[in-house]
Structures are given as structure tokens and as C-alpha cells.
Amino acid sequence: MSAVLKVRVSAAKMLTPVVREFTLQSCAGPLPGFSPGSHVQVHLALADGKVRNAYSLTSDPTDNHHYRIAVRLQDSSRGGSRYLHQHVQIGDTLEISPPANLFALHATASLHILLAGGIGITPFMAYIAALEQQQAHVELHYLCRPGLSDAYLDTLRQRLGSRFHTYHSRPDLCRILRDRPLGSHLYTCGPQPMLDAVRQQAKALGWPDSRVHWEAFSAAQPGQPFDLELVRSGRRLRVGAEQSVLEALESAGLEVPNLCRGGVCGQCRTRHVRGEIEHRDSFLSPAEQADFLMPCVSRGCGLSVSLDL
Ligand code: FES
Numbered sequence: 001m002s003a004v005l006k007v008r009v010s011a012a013k014m015l016t017p018v019v020r021e022f023t024l025q026s027c028a029g030p031l032p033g034f035s036p037g038s039h040v041q042v043h044l045a046l047a048d049g050k051v052r053n054a055y056s057l058t059s060d061p062t063d064n065h066h067y068r069i070a071v072r073l074q075d076s077s078r079g080g081s082r083y084l085h086q087h088v089q090i091g092d093t094l095e096i097s098p099p100a101n102l103f104a105l106h107a108t109a110s111l112h113i114l115l116a117g118g119i120g121i122t123p124f125m126a127y128i129a130a131l132e133q134q135q136a137h138v139e140l141h142y143l144c145r146p147g148l149s150d151a152y153l154d155t156l157r158q159r160l161g162s163r164f165h166t167y168h169s170r171p172d173l174c175r176i177l178r179d180r181p182l183g184s185h186l187y188t189c190g191p192q193p194m195l196d197a198v199r200q201q202a203k204a205l206g207w208p209d210s211r212v213h214w215e216a217f218s219a220a221q222p223g224q225p226f227d228l229e230l231v232r233s234g235r236r237l238r239v240g241a242e243q244s245v246l247e248a249l250e251s252a253g254l255e256v257p258n259l260c261r262g263g264v265c266g267q268c269r270t271r272h273v274r275g276e277i278e279h280r281d282s283f284l285s286p287a288e289q290a291d292f293l294m295p296c297v298s299r300g301c302g303l304s305v306s307l308d309l
Contacts (some may be wrong), residue, residue: 004096005031005096006028006090006095006100007031007067007095008091009082009088009089009092009094010024010066011090012090015070015152016148016150016151018073018148018149019070019072019119020084020085021058022068022069022084022286023068024068024069024096025065031066032099033055035130036102036126036131037101037104037105037127038105039054039056039057039099039100039123040055040057040100041053041055041096041097041261042069042080042202042300043094043096044083047210047249048240049242050247050251053080053081053084053098054219054262055069055125055217056103056122056125056189056215058070058123058126058152060126061128061129061130061132067099070122070125071085072119084222089265102265103213104213105187106213109211110182110183110184111181111185112127112136112184112257112294113139113176113184114127114139114187115140115187115198116140116142117189117191117194117218119151119190119217120154120191122193123215124140127187128195133273133282135294137271138160139160140156140163141165141171141176141192143170149206153166159239172199173201182197185213185309186198186207186211186212186213188212188215198214216282216286218262218282220243220296221297222241222260226299226301226304226305227297227303227305228245228249228300228307229305229306229307230307230309231307237249237252239299239300244296244299245293245305246295246296248283249309254309258296261296261297263282263294263297263298266283266294268295269284269293270308271307271308272291272292272307272308274305274306275290275300275302275304276300276305277299277301277305278301279293279298280299281293281294281296292305
């Protein structure tokens with residue numbers, strides 16, 4: 001069983017009509033420290049079963065008195081973000097996983113160029129706190145919809161001044177990325193099409209992969225229900241329409257290593273034996289997909305899938 005922290009919601013407020021911010025305080029002892037770019041998984045018991053959603057920590061990493069997360073209400077949500085928006089109140093207790101970091105800052109960068117799309121601003125809030133303390137060179141480019149997905153706009157304007165640039169439509173990426181100082185690192189977080197465009201532009205301009213860092217916001221999406229056969233243990237489980245394979249396994253008491261729950265980190269890789277798979281991850285190569293699936297996002301597309309568990 002992986003570690004779980006109990007936290008109390010000490011503050012909650014709407015930052016925009018679709019983004020709600022929560023401040024979380026420990027119910028027992030200090031919270032574990034975290035590094036900029038870390039996320040936590042929030043464990044939620046919904047009517048259809050348990051889900052765990054990953055949210056970046058937006059608070060100052062040097063302050064372990066509280067954590068802060070910002071949650072965008074997702075239209076296609078299986079209910080996790082809706083539950084956090086509509087049902088969680090100040091004083092409620094939540095269960096979260098300890099922080100993990102898949103999107104770390106690179107201390108040696110001569111310039112940190114941050115490119116956020118919408119709720120992709122969240123990991124950069126912790127970045128900016130850390131970079132300000134280090135007096136590092138940073139610039140932030142923020143693509144957002146005014147009055148809808150523009151969380152933290154005033155704060156960022158105040159903190160970064162002329163190093164902060166906002167856009168209401170796709171910015172000229174070539175202009176942002178060309179002729180940058182040697183040793184610059186680029187970080188981008190937001191919807192997949194934006195990440196693809198940023199990475200393609202960086203490649204076209206000759207940025208080495210080692211200096212381009214990205215974090216996608218992807219989560220399990222609903223699909224058709226199907227059966228799961230676990231060939232080693234001989235167990236059979238049902239994966240509901242609103243459940244991921246990983247969640248079905250966890251509900252049955254099986255722990256599979258996982259970090260991102262969005263098909264990008266590779267932790268939950270599991271061998272499949274029979275049944276057709278709809279691969280929805282961005283981790284496995286086409287050759288690997290013949291033998292493995294990422295149960296946090298991928299699903300069976302027939303009646304049944306057999307796993308080597
Ligand atoms: S938990 Fe990261 S790919 Fe599944």
C-alpha cells in the first residue's frame with residue numbers, strides 16, 4: 001500500500017470561473033518537503049468508485065506548513081474535478097499521495113524560459129517562487145483565455161514585470177525561441193497540441209532535447225466497460241466506463257507503481273497477454289505497445305483484456 005497523507009482544506013477560492021484553488025494543511029505533523037514542479041495525487045471516493053487525480057503544487061517549496069493546488073473544472077472529467085469544485089469545502093479532510101516530481105527545474109540553466117497554456121501555469125507558480133529566491137534569470141509566456149483560464153494573472157504581473165508576457169491566441173513561438181542565450185532551458189506545460197507545437201518549433205531551431213522539458217495534462221478518459229483477466233492470480237475484474245484499468249486494479253486491492261496517472265511517466269507499465277488495447281499513453285513506442293499497456297490511461301477495446309498480473 002503506498003503512503004497516504006491526510007490533509008485538511010484550510011482555504012478554498014475561485015481564481016476564475018473554472019479554476020478553484022485549495023490550501024491544504026497537514027492533519028498530523030509537518031508536510032513532506034517538495035521541489036518545484038512536484039505534483040500530488042488527490043484520492044477521491046466518487047459514487048462510481050475511487051479516482052486519483054494529479055495536481056501540481058503551486059505553493060512556495062520552502063514553506064511546508066501548507067500545500068496549494070489549483071483545479072480546473074474539466075468538461076470531459078469523470079467527476080474528480082467536478083467533485084473538488086462542487087462538494088469539497090473548507091474544513092474537509094482529503095487524502096493525498098506524497099509529492100513526486102516529473103518536471104524538475106534545471107539548476108544550471110543560464111535562463112529559464114517558461115511557456116504555459118491555461119491551467120499549465122500551475123507548476124510554474126512553484127518554479128517562480130524558487131527562481132526568485134535563487135535570483136535566477138526567468139521569463140514567463142502565458143497563453144490564456146481572459147476571464148476564464150487566466151489564473152494568477154495579477155500576481156504574476158506584479159512579481160515578474162517585464163519578464164511576463166501574456167497571449168490570448170497562439171504566440172509566435174519562433175520569435176520566443178530563436179537566438180536565446182547559450183545554456184537556456186525551455187519548460188512548457190499545457191494542452192497536448194501546444195506542447196507538440198512548442199517541441200516541434202524548438203527542434204526546428206536546433207534546441208537540444210536535453211534543454212526542452214515538458215509536462216502534459218492528460219488524465220484517464222471514460223470508455224466502454226470491459227472485463228479484466230489477471231492470468232497469474234486467476235482473478236477477474238470489471239473495468240467500469242468511468243474507471244481506468246489502474247483504478248479497477250486498485251479497487252481490487254492491487255497496487256501498481258504509478259506517478260503521473262496520465263500516460264507519460266512509464267511507472268505503471270504492465271504486460272498484456274490477450275485482448276485488443278486502445279493505447280492512449282505517450283510513453284510506449286509502437287513496438288512496446290505490442291506487449292505492454294499503461295493502465296492509468298489505456299483501455300481494452302473488446303469484451304476482455306488479459307494482463308500478466
Ligand atoms: S502512472 Fe505514469 S504512465 Fe501510468
